[in-house]
Amino acid sequence: MFGLNKRDFSLLLIVAFLALAAPFILNPFPEGSAMAQFNAGYPDLMQRLVIFGIFAIGFNILFGLTGYLSFGHAAFLGVGSYAAIWMMKLLTMNVIPAIIVSVLIAGLFSLLVGWISLRRSGIYFSILTLAFAQMSYALAYSVLTPITGGETGLQPKYTDARILDAALEPGQQPRANLFGVEMNDGFELVMGNWVFTFNAGYYIAAVVMLIAFYLSIRIFRSPFGMMLRAVKSNQQRMNFTGLNSKPYTLAAFVISGMYAGLAGGLLVAMDTQVGAERMFWTASGEVVLMTILGGAGTLIGPVLGAGFIKYMENIVSKINETILEQWFAFMPDWLGDFMVAIIYPFIGKGWHLTLGLIFMLVVIFLPGGLVEGGQRIGRMFKRKQPQDNTPDASKTPAE
Amino acid sequence: MSFKNLTRRGVIKTGAIAGAGLALPTYLRADGHSGFTNAPQGDTVTLGFNVPQSGPYADEGADELRAFQLAVEHLNGEGDGGMLQTFSSKALDGTGILGKKVQYVSGDTQTKSDAARASAKSMIEKDGAVMISGGSSSGVAVAVQALCQEAGIIFMAGLTHSNDTTGKDKRANGFRHFFNSYMSGAALAPILAKEYGTDRKAYHLTADYNWGYTTEEAVRSSTEAMGWETVNAVKTPLTATDFSAYIAPVIQSGADVLVLNHYGGNMVNSLTNAVQFGLRDQTVNGKQFEIVVPLYSELMARGAGANIKGIIGSQNWDWSLEDKLGARYTGTNAFVQSFGTKYGFPPSQAAHTCYVQTLLYADAVTRGGSFNPCSVVEALAGFEFDGLGNGPTLYRADDHQCFKDVLVVKGKENPENQYDLVEIVEVTPAEQVTYAPDHPQFAGGSLGTCNPGA
Numbered sequence: 039m040f041g042l043n044k045r046d047f048s049l050l051l052i053v054a055f056l057a058l059a060a061p062f063i064l065n066p067f068p069e070g071s072a073m074a075q076f077n078a079g080y081p082d083l084m085q086r087l088v089i090f091g092i093f094a095i096g097f098n099i100l101f102g103l104t105g106y107l108s109f110g111h112a113a114f115l116g117v118g119s120y121a122a123i124w125m126m127k128l129l130t131m132n133v134i135p136a137i138i139v140s141v142l143i144a145g146l147f148s149l150l151v152g153w154i155s156l157r158r159s160g161i162y163f164s165i166l167t168l169a170f171a172q173m174s175y176a177l178a179y180s181v182l183t184p185i186t187g188g189e190t191g192l193q194p195k196y197t198d199a200r201i202l203d204a205a206l207e208p209g210q211q212p213r214a215n216l217f218g219v220e221m222n223d224g225f226e227l228v229m230g231n232w233v234f235t236f237n238a239g240y241y242i243a244a245v246v247m248l249i250a251f252y253l254s255i256r257i258f259r260s261p262f263g264m265m266l267r268a269v270k271s272n273q274q275r276m277n278f279t280g281l282n283s284k285p286y287t288l289a290a291f292v293i294s295g296m297y298a299g300l301a302g303g304l305l306v307a308m309d310t311q312v313g314a315e316r317m318f319w320t321a322s323g324e325v326v327l328m329t330i331l332g333g334a335g336t337l338i339g340p341v342l343g344a345g346f347i348k349y350m351e352n353i354v355s356k357i358n359e360t361i362l363e364q365w366f367a368f369m370p371d372w373l374g375d376f377m378v379a380i381i382y383p384f385i386g387k388g389w390h391l392t393l394g395l396i397f398m399l400v401v402i403f404l405p406g407g408l409v410e411g412g413q414r415i416g417r418m419f420k421r422k423q424p425q426d427n428t429p430d431a432s433k434t435p436a437e
Numbered sequence: 438m439s440f441k442n443l444t445r446r447g448v449i450k451t452g453a454i455a456g457a458g459l460a461l462p463t464y465l466r467a468d469g470h471s472g473f474t475n476a477p478q479g480d481t482v483t484l485g486f487n488v489p490q491s492g493p494y495a496d497e498g499a500d501e502l503r504a505f506q507l508a509v510e511h512l513n514g515e516g517d518g519g520m521l522q523t524f525s526s527k528a529l530d531g532t533g534i535l536g537k538k539v540q541y542v543s544g545d546t547q548t549k550s551d552a553a554r555a556s557a558k559s560m561i562e563k564d565g566a567v568m569i570s571g572g573s574s575s576g577v578a579v580a581v582q583a584l585c586q587e588a589g590i591i592f593m594a595g596l597t598h599s600n601d602t603t604g605k606d607k608r609a610n611g612f613r614h615f616f617n618s619y620m621s622g623a624a625l626a627p628i629l630a631k632e633y634g635t636d637r638k639a640y641h642l643t644a645d646y647n648w649g650y651t652t653e654e655a656v657r658s659s660t661e662a663m664g665w666e667t668v669n670a671v672k673t674p675l676t677a678t679d680f681s682a683y684i685a686p687v688i689q690s691g692a693d694v695l696v697l698n699h700y701g702g703n704m705v706n707s708l709t710n711a712v713q714f715g716l717r718d719q720t721v722n723g724k725q726f727e728i729v730v731p732l733y734s735e736l737m738a739r740g741a742g743a744n745i746k747g748i749i750g751s752q753n754w755d756w757s758l759e760d761k762l763g764a765r766y767t768g769t770n771a772f773v774q775s776f777g778t779k780y781g782f783p784p785s786q787a788a789h790t791c792y793v794q795t796l797l798y799a800d801a802v803t804r805g806g807s808f809n810p811c812s813v814v815e816a817l818a819g820f821e822f823d824g825l826g827n828g829p830t831l832y833r834a835d836d837h838q839c840f841k842d843v844l845v846v847k848g849k850e851n852p853e854n855q856y857d858l859v860e861i862v863e864v865t866p867a868e869q870v871t872y873a874p875d876h877p878q879f880a881g882g883s884l885g886t887c888n889p890g891a
Contacts, residue, residue: 082558180645180674189576189646189675190601191550193583196883210885211587222588235562309558310587311580313550352559358543387490387545 046255049337053251057244060084061227061234068231075361076353081224081237083352085308087345088240088247089301094328094340095247095254096297100290101326102335103263105270109164109322110151110171114295116178116317118144118302120185123192123312130202131194131212133221133242133307137300144299145292152291156284159273171322178314191313214310216242221308239308246304247341250297255337257293266290298325327393331400333407342408350393357385473809474589474890475565482537482808484509484795485566487557487581488595490545493701494573496736497787501571501595502543503780504788508795511775512539519775520796523768523824528803529796535803546572550580557581561588567808568593570794573787575599575648582611589890591810593794596787598700598732600651603838604879609887610810612817612832614797614839615790616870618648619878621731621751622655624843624865626663628749632862633694633727635664640692642683642707644699645672652698654878656731668692673699673707680707684714693721696729704730705740712744733846735785738858745848749862752844753790754826756783761861769826783856793825797832814887829867835874836884840867 042050056063065079078084097111118140125136155166178186186192194214196206206212214221221239228234257263265286268276276283306312315321324347332343362381366374384392404410477483486505489498510516514531521529533539542564544556553572560566561584569585570593572578578597585592586608594602594613598621603613629637639660643649649672657667668690673683684707687695695716699707711717711728719726730737733750759769772792776784784792797817805812818834827841846859872879 077563080559080562082555082562086555176674180672183647189550189574189648190579190599190606191576193580193606196885197881207885211583211888213587309554309584311550311554311583313576313580315549316551352555355545356542356556356559 040252042252042255042259046259046337050248050252050255053338053341054248057088057248058241060087060240060244061236065232065234069233070231072365075357078349078353080235081222081240082309083348084237084240085243085304086348086352088243089304089308090325090328090344090348091341092247092250092304093298093301093325094332094344095250096294096301097325098294098329098334098336098340099254099257099266099297100294101329102340103258103266103270104287104290106156106159106287106291107164107326108155108167108291108294109319109326110167110169110174111294111298111325112317112319112321113151113171113174114144114148114298115302115305115321116174116312116314117147118299119306119312119316120178120192120302121299122303122306123194123310126194126200126212126214126306126310127192127198128200130200131214132202133214133216133303136214136307137246137303140303140306141296141299144302145296148292148295148298149288152288152295156287156291168319168322171317172319175314175317175319178317186314187312189314191311193311212310214239214307243304243308246300250300251337251341258337262286262289327397331397331407333409336407336409339407339409346408347393350389350396354385354392355387355389359386472889473811475561475567477537477565477567477808480537481540482534483564483566484539484541484798485544485557485560485564485569486541486571486791487544487546487553487560487569488571488791489548489573489577490543492548494548497573497596497701497734497785498546498571500736500785500788501573501791504776504784504792505541505543505571505795507776507779508792509539509541512795512799516779517775518771520768520772520792520825523771524796524800525823526800526804528800534799535806535808539799542566546574546577546581548574548577550576553577553581554584557584558588561585561590566590568798570798571595571791572597575602576646578602578611578613579606582606582608586610586885586888589810589888591798591813593798595791595794598652599648600655600878601647601882603836604651605881607836607838607882607884609814609837609884612794612797612837614794614832616751616753616841616843617838618652618655618731619872619876620843620870621652622657622659623870623872624751624845625656625729625731625749626659627865627869628845628863629660629665629694629729630663632749634724637665637694637724637727638668638692638722639665639694639696639729640668640687640690641670641696641698642680642687643670643672644675644703646675648700649698651878652731653696656696656698656729658878665694673703675703677703678706680710681714683707684710684716687711687716688714688719691721693724694727694729696731698731700732700734701737702740704737708741708744708748717747733859734787735783735856735858736787738848739855741848745858746850748848750846752786752846752859754786755844755846755859755861756785756789757857758826758844758861762864765828766826768824772826789826793827796825797822810889811887831867833874836879840871842867843870 061079065077067073067077121143122136122140125139129135151170194212196210219238224237226235269283328343328347329340333339362378366377488501511519513533546553557569568591572595575597578594582592592611600618641653643653697707716726728748730750733752738745756773758766773783801813801816805816817832820832823829830839830841843865845862847862849860852858
């Protein structure tokens, strides 16, 4: 269906199910219980999960397929964000133009950066992209302050022109919307002790993510994707056969830049604010981590990796000492204090440490990322299955 | 990773189960039932303290969090009550806020506006915080203030000194107790004229971001108004750690005063460089060369060590204020004592402003009788109070900025201990630092109306 084979289609179905049922899946613990700390089903985090999923999917098209490691993808995300906020300032608070323009501008910018950076490969390519990203960051932070708002960043204001919208009362806060549906509209579903939040903005982002995911499957399975894989396995041999690989890598670079721009535009649509920090090199590094953690070159890996890192960043970083003390309150004092002392460095602001350890473990023991972990578990269960299925399959007549 | 047996029967079965599950809900709730966002349920109320726990201002953030914890203790009737005893409004009685016990959640702003907003959003959406406070940077304050306005939450700004927070980026749901760039300039100018004369030539080094710009503008306009000349103003990158390249041209420029519009680590480094270059031993135009640091803090003074001696700057508050200048600044000692008892050292001005903001919020809720942001805004706007360490103070209704005395301080020549680093040169009374709400340095914004959310 949709030009996908059965296996890919069921993967798309799984992702669609996960995305649509996220408010349930991410809120497994009842409100008020000690475990409610680990609930992630609130709009802001759900939006971030899918948006950074898009970012990582795009990055994976470049890194997973061609093997070109870009260390400057946050620049495209940032450029997309600035483009989107300017659309909201000048045109309309409707998110559609903002998102479209953010993709286009990020595409143009990545064309420029890619055209220059792709003259080199390997580490030189990485350094070039890193240099471009840091340059963009520095420009946005200070030199281009009139356009980017510098350190303070940009927000839509009631004074902005917005030629398509009616003027706002002084001091009114403009809100991002999709034909009148505001991004933070939604309702809560209460089932006993469980509270599930459904949010318009999240579902818009989730639908965009599904489209982005579908496109990435099509790219992976297309002849173009095959070419990109060829670049990864041996670019020299490819060149010697008389093929010019540059248009392919440049196309992959621009596509992944557009994905980053899309993510940037969506970030602005969900939370109407841009700061230069989202172009900082750590943000570029983060998407590399997401992709590798989830499984570079796999379809669903980057989405898993993005979800994992954003979950850690927003949930683990918020566990503080008081919460730990509550958890271990049932233990004798000395044991409780001991446990708190042991765990404390790994939570709160120490979440980077936890993430680093997990990342090391994954890279050492599961080089294929979380996806490989999933496959290994799957294989453990699959061994039994053939015994159940084979007789059944042999009895069933082929029709 | 695939549905091997995706049969019609299977789909119908799953659908039926899912349908039954969806039919179960007891009720659907839209946020609207209480009239405003995150109305406290049960017998507790949650406040969100969003402070930098990592990054360049982590020290300030840690001190802010200490102050918040102390404020929560005092509101809940634990500890010695601190400033509750000296506060001119007696609405708070140590039984929490409106009888609800105060709880708090904390988050890390990382001094990045994106991270700060994510953290604040999770406090609002996940933890049900009804007020957000804290922060140690104007960029963060402006970003979080706008978020709170949108969400219908009260924002009590922490340390933020840029004019814009209550200038062009002001919001009805946001309040700032801390002073601002304009006030620093207005307070410093007369003292500088008195100490260094009115015919000085100033050279500005300015941190290349929003706060740097407004501070440079404020100091320039107030010093030029009394006769100083600005020779040059150079922007330095925020990430710079070595300022020698920027200091060398100062000597050649013919300037006799260097103004460092830097904060935190920037200021510590640039001041150290300037002193190492021997600027302070020079005589230019027949006058002793001087250095001025518009925004001072104890934490920075500690970082700069002996280099800070004799350098003039301005402060919002100092822990020795009441001891040195008497009962006008009552509340200072009460706060310093309870902070010192709990943590073993005196609080910084960042801690003070956060503590005071929390009390002011709690008081406004109690006087207004509701957690509804609009009731809080009404209770705080135009509120005059005393006994919180700064003397008589007004929360101006036009821009939600506090007006109070500003301290002009100087690095102490012979500090008695590691906390006693600044001496108070003079206190500039509130009238002298008060400006019209539509002053050009603050123009271009509008408060709008309070937003209760939901």
